[in-house]
Amino acid sequence: xxxxxxxxxxxxxxxxxxxxxxxxxxxxxxxxxxxxxxxxxxxxxxxxxxxxxxxxxxxxxxxxxxxxxxxxxxxxxxxxxxxxxxxxxxxxxxxxxxxxxxxxxxxxxxxxxxxxxxxxxxxxxxxxxxxxxxxxxxxxxxxxxxxxxxxxxxxxxxxxxxxxxxxxxxxxxxxxxxxxxxxxxxxxxxxxxxxxxxxxxxxxxxxxxxxxxxxxxxxxxxxxxxxxxxxxxxxxxxxxxxxxxxxxxxxxxxxxxxxxxxxxxxxxxxxxxxxxxxxxxxxxxxxxxxxxxxxxxxxxxxxxxxxxxxxxxxxxxxxxxxxxxxxxxxxxxxxxxxxxxxxxxxxxxxxxxxxxxxxxxxxxxxxxxxxxxxxxxxxxxxxxxxxxxxxxxxxxxxxxxxxxxxxxxxxxxxxxxxxxxxxxxxxxxxxxxxxxxxxxxxxxxxxxxxxxxxxxxxxxxxxxxxxxxxxxxxx
Numbered sequence: 452x453x454x455x456x457x458x459x460x461x462x463x464x465x466x467x468x469x470x471x472x473x474x475x476x477x478x479x480x481x482x483x484x485x486x487x488x489x490x491x492x493x494x495x496x497x498x499x500x501x502x503x504x505x506x507x508x509x510x511x512x513x514x515x516x517x518x519x520x521x522x523x524x525x526x527x528x529x530x531x532x533x534x535x536x537x538x539x540x541x542x543x544x545x546x547x548x549x550x551x552x553x554x555x556x557x558x559x560x561x562x563x564x565x566x567x568x569x570x571x572x573x574x575x576x577x578x579x580x581x582x583x584x585x586x587x588x589x590x591x592x593x594x595x596x597x598x599x600x601x602x603x604x605x606x607x608x609x610x611x612x613x614x615x616x617x618x619x620x621x622x623x624x625x626x627x628x629x630x631x632x633x634x635x636x637x638x639x640x641x642x643x644x645x646x647x648x649x650x651x652x653x654x655x656x657x658x659x660x661x662x663x664x665x666x667x668x669x670x671x672x673x674x675x676x677x678x679x680x681x682x683x684x685x686x687x688x689x690x691x692x693x694x695x696x697x698x699x700x701x702x703x704x705x706x707x708x709x710x711x712x713x714x715x716x717x718x719x720x721x722x723x724x725x726x727x728x729x730x731x732x733x734x735x736x737x738x739x740x741x742x743x744x745x746x747x748x749x750x751x752x753x754x755x756x757x758x759x760x761x762x763x764x765x766x767x768x769x770x771x772x773x774x775x776x777x778x779x780x781x782x783x784x785x786x787x788x789x790x791x792x793x794x795x796x797x798x799x800x801x802x803x804x805x806x807x808x809x810x811x812x813x814x815x816x817x818x819x820x821x822x823x824x825x826x827x828x829x830x831x832x833x834x835x836x837x838x839x840x841x842x843x844x845x846x847x848x849x850x851x852x853x854x855x856x857x858x859x860x861x862x863x864x865x866x867x868x869x870x871x872x873x874x875x876x877x878x879x880x881x882x883x884x885x886x887x888x889x890x891x892x893x894x895x896x897x898x899x900x901x902x903x904x905x906x907x908x909x910x911x912x913x914x915x916x917x918x919x920x921x922x923x924x925x926x
Contacts, residue, residue: 493517495563497571504528507563507571509541509550517541517565523552525563537561547746564593592616594651594718594748596741607726612737614651614718614747628771629757630785630913632658632671632704634696638761639671643716644688645753647681653719653734654679656691660709670704670712671696675732686752707785707913714755718748767808767923769796774914775894785913786898790922792891799924800893801886805876806925809895812918814870817845818857822897822917826874828885829892835884844874870920895919 495507506528510521521541528534542560543551552561565571594614601609629639641656657672671693673679681687697704706712721733741747765771775787792800799805807826811817817824825843829835844863859865862878885891897914 495565495569495571505571507565517544517550519543523550525552525561549746590752592716592750592753593746594716594750596737596743596745596747597717598737598743607724609722609724611722612720613722614720614737616714616716628762628915629759630706630774630915632693632696632699634699635761636694636696637692638759639693640690640758640760641693641714642688642690642756642758643754644686645750646686647683648749648751649747650683651681651718651748653732654681654689654691655717655719656693657715657717658693659713659715660703660706661711661713662708663710668702668709669697670702705913714757716750763920765919766810766921769893769922769924772895772914772919772922775896784896785915786896788895788897788914788917788919790893792893792924796924797888797891799926800876800891802926803877804926807874807876807893808921808923808925809872809874809919810921810923811870811872812920814865814867817870817917818867820916824872824917825894825896826879827894827896828880828882828888829894830884830888830890831892832890833884833888835888844872844879 493508493510495509497505499505504527506526508524509517510523519541523539523541525537526534527536537554539552539554541550542553548565550563550565552563553559554561563571594616596612597615597617598612599610632639643656655673655678658670660668660670662668672695673691673693674695677692677694679689679691681689703709719732720735720737721731723731723733737747769790769792772788772790775784775789777784800807822845823843824845844860845865846858846860860879862875864873864875865871866873895914895917897912897917
C-alpha cells in the first residue's frame with residue numbers, strides 16, 4: 452500500500468504541475484480563450500497566509516476584462532517590506548476568472564484567479580524552481596480536475612483521477628513544530644479546516660519534497676484507512692493522521708534538505724493498477740465535460756497545521772516557537788525559532804532587569820555538538836528585520852587549529868548541567884530602537900560546525916536538534 456500511495460502522489464502532483472494552468476471554463480475554439488469573468492477592473496490585490504501582499508495589474512484598459520495577449524505586472528510586498536516584481540503576458544483566460552500568465556524572458560507560467568473587480572483570490576506557480584518569487588497560499592484554495600497515468604512503474608501501469616490542490620499548499624508556509632519526519636505510524640497529524648463548496652468523500656493528504664535539482668520526492672501521506680469526508684457548505688475541522696511514509700534510509704526526511712515541502716490535498720475519484728489490482732479503488736469518474744484544471748471544489752478560510760504528537764509544548768510564558776523566515780521575507784529557515792511576543796511580554800522585555808530564559812533538554816549535547824546560538828530581535832511593523840546583530844550568546848571559537856573552545860558572551864549565564872541559557876536583555880540588546888518597538892519578535896538562531904563525509908556537505912541541522920524545552924521572560 453505504501454508503494455501505491457507513493458506512485459499515486461508523485462504522478463498526481465506532476466499532473467497538477469502540467470495541467471494546473473489549463474483554462475477551467477474551456478476555450479471558445481479560436482485559440483484566443485474566453486474573456487475573464489473578473490469584471491474588468493484591471494487591478495487586483497490579495498494577501499496570503501503569511502501576510503505577504505500581492506498586486507496584479509492587467510492590460511491598459513481598466514474598463515475591459517482581461518484577454519489573451521494583455522500585459523501584466525505582479526508585485527509582491529513581503530512581511531519585511533521588501534518588494535519583488537514580475538512582468539509578462541496573459542497567455543490564456545477562462546470564464547471562472549483564472550488567468551494564465553507567462554513571465555517575460557522565460558518559459559515560466561503562473562496561474563492567478565481573480566474574483567469580482569478587485570480581488571485576487573489565488574496565485575500559484577507552474578514552476579517553483581524557476582519563478583522569480585515563490586507565491587504562497589491564500590485563504591482560499593482550489594481543487595482541480597486531474598487525470599494521470601504512470602506507464603513506467605515496474606509493478607505495472609497505474610492510472611487515476613482526482614481533484615488536487617497541486618502546488619498551492621506549501622507546508623513551509625505553516626511552520627508549526629515539524630521540520631523532519633520519521634516513519635513512526637500515528638506520530639504526525641495534519642489538521643485542516645475551512646468550508647468546502649462541495650462534498651468530498653475521499654480526502655487524502657500527501658507530503659512531497661522538491662529537491663534542489665527539481666525532483667519530486669514523496670515523503671508521506673494518508674491511506675484508505677484514514678479516508679476523510681468533508682461536507683459541503685459546512686465549516687469543518689479535521690485532524691488526519693499520516694500513516695504511510697517513504698523509506699528514510701534512502702530518502703531524506705529533513706525538510707531543510709528540500710527547496711520546498713508541499714502538502715497536496717486530493718479528493719480521490721479512482722485509481723487502478725495493472726500489476727496490483729487488489730489496490731484498485733473506484734468511486735466513479737470526473738465528468739468528460741470537466742477538462743484537466745477545471746475547478747471542482749473551493750475551500751474558503753483554509754487553515755492547516757502539521758504537528759508532531761511526540762513533542763511536548765514548551766514551558767514558560769512565551770508559548771511555542773514557529774520556524775523563522777529568511778531575509779527575503781518568504782523562505783522558511785529551519786535553523787530559526789521565532790516567538791512573537793505578547794504586549795505583556797514586550798513590556799517585560801523592556802524593563803532594565805528583563806531576562807530571557809531558554810532551556811534545552813541537554814546542555815552537554817549543545818557544547819559537544821559545536822552549536823552556535825544567536826539572539827536577534829525584530830520589529831516587523833517598522834521593517835527592522837535583522838537588528839542588533841550582536842555576538843552570539845553561546846558559540847565556539849577556534850583558538851588552536853582543530854581545537855574547539857566553547858565561549859559565552861557578556862550578559863549571558865549558561866548552566867550546562869540544567870541546560871539553561873539566561874540572557875540579560877538590557878545588557879545584550881543595545882539598539883536604541885528597541886525601546887520604541889510596539890511589535891517584537893525574538894529569534895533564537897542556531898547553526899553547527901561539522902562536515903557530513905558520507906553526504907559530502909556541511910551537516911544539516913534544524914533548530915529542533917537543540918531540543919528547546921522552555922522559553923520564559925522574567926524580571
